[in-house]
Amino acid sequence: xxxxxxASQRLLHALSQVHADFITHGDHRPLFEQxxxxxxxLTRSRQxxxxxxxxxxxxxxxxxxxxxxxxxxxxxxxxxxMGNSVSTGTPLLISASGEGPASGSPHAADPHPFLxxxxxxxxxxVGVVGLGLRPGDYDAFFLTFLQPVLTTCGTLIHARREAERxxxxxxxxxxxxxxxxxxxxxxxxxxxxxxxxxxxWDVRTNQLTVxxxxxxxxxxxxxMTASIDFWMQHLCPPEDVxxxxxxxxxxxxxxxPMFELEHRMxxxxxxxxxxxxxxxxxxxxxxxxxxxxxGTNDNVTMRRRAQEHLQSFIQAIPDMIxxxxxxxxxxxxxxxxxxxxxxxxxxxxxxxxxxxxLPEHLLTNLKAALQRVTQDSxxxxxxxxxxxxxxxxxxxxxxxxxxxxxxxxxxxxxxxxKLLEEQRRRQQEELEERVRSATRELESxxxxxxxxxxxxxxxxxxASIAHEINNPVGYVSSNVSTLGGYITVLRRLxxxxxxxxxxxxxxxxxxxxELLEQARVLREQEHLDExxxxxxxxxADTKEGTVRIREFIQDLKTFVREESGTSxxxxxxxxLQVTLRMVRHELKHKCQVRLDFGPMPLVRCFPTQLNQVxxxxxxxASQAIELRGDIHITTRREGSEAxxxxxxxxRGMSPETLERLFTPFFTTKPAGQGTGLGLSxxxxxxxxxxxxxxxxxxxxxxTTFVVRLPLTEE
Numbered sequence: 199x200x201x202x203x204x205a206s207q208r209l210l211h212a213l214s215q216v217h218a219d220f221i222t223h224g225d226h227r228p229l230f231e232q233x234x235x236x237x238x239x240l241t242r243s244r245q246x247x248x249x250x251x252x253x254x255x256x257x258x259x260x261x262x263x264x265x266x267x268x269x270x271x272x273x274x275x276x277x278x279x280m281g282n283s284v285s286t287g288t289p290l291l292i293s294a295s296g297e298g299p300a301s302g303s304p305h306a307a308d309p310h311p312f313l314x315x316x317x318x319x320x321x322x323x324v325g326v327v328g329l330g331l332r333p334g335d336y337d338a339f340f341l342t343f344l345q346p347v348l349t350t351c352g353t354l355i356h357a358r359r360e361a362e363r364x365x366x367x368x369x370x371x372x373x374x375x376x377x378x379x380x381x382x383x384x385x386x387x388x389x390x391x392x393x394x395x396x397x398x399w400d401v402r403t404n405q406l407t408v409x410x411x412x413x414x415x416x417x418x419x420x421x422m423t424a425s426i427d428f429w430m431q432h433l434c435p436p437e438d439v440x441x442x443x444x445x446x447x448x449x450x451x452x453x454x455p456m457f458e459l460e461h462r463m464x465x466x467x468x469x470x471x472x473x474x475x476x477x478x479x480x481x482x483x484x485x486x487x488x489x490x491x492x493g494t495n496d497n498v499t500m501r502r503r504a505q506e507h508l509q510s511f512i513q514a515i516p517d518m519i520x521x522x523x524x525x526x527x528x529x530x531x532x533x534x535x536x537x538x539x540x541x542x543x544x545x546x547x548x549x550x551x552x553x554x555x556l557p558e559h560l561l562t563n564l565k566a567a568l569q570r571v572t573q574d575s576x577x578x579x580x581x582x583x584x585x586x587x588x589x590x591x592x593x594x595x596x597x598x599x600x601x602x603x604x605x606x607x608x609x610x611x612x613x614x615x616k617l618l619e620e621q622r623r624r625q626q627e628e629l630e631e632r633v634r635s636a637t638r639e640l641e642s643x644x645x646x647x648x649x650x651x652x653x654x655x656x657x658x659x660x661a662s663i664a665h666e667i668n669n670p671v672g673y674v675s676s677n678v679s680t681l682g683g684y685i686t687v688l689r690r691l692x693x694x695x696x697x698x699x700x701x702x703x704x705x706x707x708x709x710x711x712e713l714l715e716q717a718r719v720l721r722e723q724e725h726l727d728e729x730x731x732x733x734x735x736x737x738a739d740t741k742e743g744t745v746r747i748r749e750f751i752q753d754l755k756t757f758v759r760e761e762s763g764t765s766x767x768x769x770x771x772x773x774l775q776v777t778l779r780m781v782r783h784e785l786k787h788k789c790q791v792r793l794d795f796g797p798m799p800l801v802r803c804f805p806t807q808l809n810q811v812x813x814x815x816x817x818x819a820s821q822a823i824e825l826r827g828d829i830h831i832t833t834r835r836e837g838s839e840a841x842x843x844x845x846x847x848x849r850g851m852s853p854e855t856l857e858r859l860f861t862p863f864f865t866t867k868p869a870g871q872g873t874g875l876g877l878s879x880x881x882x883x884x885x886x887x888x889x890x891x892x893x894x895x896x897x898x899x900x901t902t903f904v905v906r907l908p909l910t911e912e
Contacts, residue, residue: 205240206343207496210394212236213350214494229354230265233347237329238267241313241340244331245269249276250355251284251316251325259284261326264355269330280314280326287323290314293335311335317348319356327351395473395495399426401450401488415473415497417466433463435470442475450479450488457491460498472502518609521600524572526552526565529604537586537611557584564607567597571605581612592616674744677736684733687724691717767800768808770840770907771833777812778831785816789823789846794832801840802910807883811891814876815844815903822848822901838909839889845902851895859893 216229230248238246245268249261261276283290292312313336315327327348329336395412399405406429410420416433430439438461449457457477462470477493520531528551531543546554552561560582567578578597583590591613600606720726778791785791819829827847834841851859862878884891888908895901 207394209236209240209343210346211494211496213346214394214396216350216354227264230351233351234265234267234327237327237344237347241329241336241344242332242334243313243329246329247272247276247327248351249273249280249326249328251323264325269328272328276326276328280316280328283314284316284323284326287316287318289316289341291336313340315341315344315348317352319352324352324355395497397424397477397493397495399477399491399493401491412495415495416463416471435462435464438462446477446491449477450491452486457493460502463495471497472499474498516610519606520546520551520609521604521606522551522564522568523604524568526550526568534609534611557582560584564595564597567595568605568607571597571599572603575599670744674740677740681733681736681740684729684736687720687726687729691720691726765802765804768803768805770798770801770808770842771795773805773808774812774831774833774842777809777816780809781813781816781820785820785829788825789820789827789829792828792830794830796832796834798833798835798840799909801907803887803907804883807886811880811883811905812842812844814880815905818876819844819846819848819901819903822846822850824849835909836906840907840909842905842907843902844905845900847900850897850899850901851893852897856893856895860891 212232216232234246234248238244246265247263247267247269248265249263249272252260252262259277259281261273261280263273266272280290290312291314292310294311310330311332311334312328312330313332316323317325317327327344329340395415396409397412398407400407404426406424406426408424412424413420413422430442434442442459442461445454445459446457448454455478457475460472460474463473465471473495475493475495477491479488479490480492481490482488515532516534516536518532518534518537521529523529528546528549531546533543552565563580563582567580570578576599579594581592581594583592591611592615594610594612596608596610597605598608774793774795778785816829823829823846829847830843830845832843832845860878860881881891884905884907890904890906892904892906893901894904
C-alpha cells in the first residue's frame, strides 16, 4: 500500500510538472517522453510507447509515435496489435503465458506481458499507451493507476491538434481561442483528478486559483474561494510564514530557480497537514517583475510521520552516530543513549571534526576510514580508546558511505565486551594450560604403556636372549678348558727346552741329546702340530663368541634404552637388522626370513620406538605361522615416503578381526598370552611419526603390514 501511494504521488507530481511545463513552453514532445519514462519506471516495465491514432478519410487506421522506449519497429506492429482495442475502446492485456489477443504482437512467438491502453478525447479514441516486459503480469490496478496519465495524454494531443489547426487557419482565431479555452478546462479537469493540490497565483490581483484536491486535502469543500491572504493568515502556522515568505521572495527576485519547502497547513478539524510546496514564476512583465506563479502542494504527512518514527528509532539506538563530509565537516550528530552527554550536537554541526581536541589516533583512523569509504569501500571498522571522566573506555567505530562525498560513523562503547573478551582469553589460556597438562600426563602414560609393552616383548625374548648368550659362552668356556690342557703340554715342552738351554754348554752334549729326544717323543705323543693348529681354531672361535656376545649385548642395550625427547636421523634398514638379531631365536625354528632392502635415505624418527614396532610386527608374523613358513621384508622409497612391507605366509585374519585390529586391549591370543596393546601402540608410534600403518589380510593367505614414514630433506 505504501509503495502504491508513493508511486501515485510521484505520478501525480510529474503530471503537475508536465502541465506547468506545457503552459510555460508549449512543446508537447519532451512531455510525452517524460510521461512514458515515468510510466515505464513506476510499472517496472522495460518497453513502452505513446502513439496518436490518425484517421485519414479513405485510408486505413495509422499511428504516429510521440514517444518510444526500447521497442524496435513498434510503429510497424501497432495496427495489428492495437487496431481492435482502438476500435472497441477497451484495454488490451496479454499475460506472460500468452493468454489474450496476441495476433500480430511482436511477442507472438515468445509471449511476454503487455498492457495496451487507448485514451479518448470527447468520446473518440485519439491515442494509445503500450507497456511491455514487466516482471509479472499486468492487472486491473494499472488501468486505474494510469488513468490520470491517459487524460493528460489526451489533453496534450488535443492541444497539439488545436495548435496545428491554429497554424493552418489564422482566420479562425476566435474559434481556436474557444477551443484552447475548452482545452484549458479539460486540463483543469485533469488536474483536478490528480492527488496534488495545484494553485495558480495572480500576483497583480493576489487572486489564488486552486484545484479541488487543494481544498479536499485540508478537509474543505472544493467550492470555496481562496486568496494568498487567506492561505497565510488562516492555513499556515505563524512560525512557518516567515520562512515561506523568505523563500518565495528569493525565487521571485531570481535568486533561486524555484520555490521549494516542506511546511504545515491547518486541516479543517485542527490538525496539521505536512505539504511539500513547489512553485515557479511562469510570467513576468517587461521589467522582470513576476506576474504569475504556478505551484503544487504535495501531501507528505505520511512520509513525515515515517521520518519521525525513523528518527525515534534512531534516537533509541544506544550508539553515537554522526555524519561527516570527506573534509571533516560535521553534517549531523546523535549522542549516545547510554553514556552521559557532555556536549550538545549544535557544538559539532557545521564544524570541522578533524580540528577538534580529540585523540590523535582517533582522528588518524577516522580520516583514513572516511577516505576509503568515499572511494571504494563499503565498510571500515577500527577500534580506539579514550580517557573519559568515568575512566578509560574502549570504542568501536564503523564507517559506511552515505553519499558521494560523505560517510556516517557509528561509535559503540565496547568496554564491557572487551572486558568479557579478556576474561574469555584468560579462561582460554587456563583451559589450554589444563589441556597441555593433561596432554603431558597422557604422553607420560603412553610412554609407560610403550615401555610396559616393550618389557612384555622382552619377556617373550627371554629364551632367545638366554640361547644367544649361552651358546657363545658355552663354546668359549669349552675352548678355554681345552686351551688349558694344551697349555699344560706346552708348559712341559717349554720346561724341556729351558732345561736343554741350560745344558747347551760344551760339556753337556750328551744331556742335550737326551732332552731333545724327550722333547721329540713328547711332541709325537701329544701331536704337537695338530695341537697348534687346533689352538688357532679355538682362539678364532673364542674371538667370534666374544664378538657375538658384545654385539648382542649392544643390540639389547640399544633396544631397551629409554627414548629421549628429540628425534634422530636413522637408517630404517639398520633398524630392521637390529630387530631381526633380537628375535632371531623366535624366528629361525619356524620360518625363513627373506630380505629385499632397497637404498633408503635417513629418516628422522625415534629409533627405539621404531624397533619396537618392527619387533611386534615380526613376532606377530612368526606367531601367525603354525608349522613352517616365510617372512618377506621389503624396503623401498616411494616419493616422499620410506615404506616397509612385512609379509607372512601365516593363517591370515577375518574381516571382523581386521576392523578391531588396532583397538587397545583387543587380542586373538588365549587368555594370559597377550596384552592386546602391541598393535595399538604400533599405531600410536607410527602416528606420532606422522606416518601410516596399513594391513592387508585374508584367511588362509597370510598378512601384509605396510609402514609408511615421511621423509624430510635435511
